[in-house]
Amino acid sequence: MNKIVFTLLGLLLAGSAAAKLPPPSDDAKAKAAEAKEKSAWADKVSAYQLCVSQDKVAARYNKSKPAKPGAAAASACQNPGPFVAQTAAAPAAAMPAAPAAPAAKPTLAAKK
Secondary structure, eight states, X not given: OXXXXXXXXXXXXXXXXXXXXXXXXXXXXXXXXXXXHHHHHHHHHHHHHHHHHHHHHHHHHHHHSOOOXXXXXXXXXXXXXXXXXXXXXXXXXXSOOXXXXXXXXXXXXXXX
């Protein structure tokens, strides 16, 4: 019974602490977006490497078997190329121009 009470109390305190965290900064958001892009690129590279290895195995298999007429297989492997960060250039282009300075208000000394 005590274990359950302490577990629930711990979860309640952890939930309230997480609710008070500040929102991530723009720099943290940019790093997270770049990490997401890099992960997606790594997935594409893995799929490409798998495709190439499957083509090698299929070529070795087809070499040992007699060729069938009309069984020409086209390779659909596309190399994703080197990693290029998309988000690094996007924030610089998407940033608005600096706001114009507000007009100076006349002071009492200028009115006299």
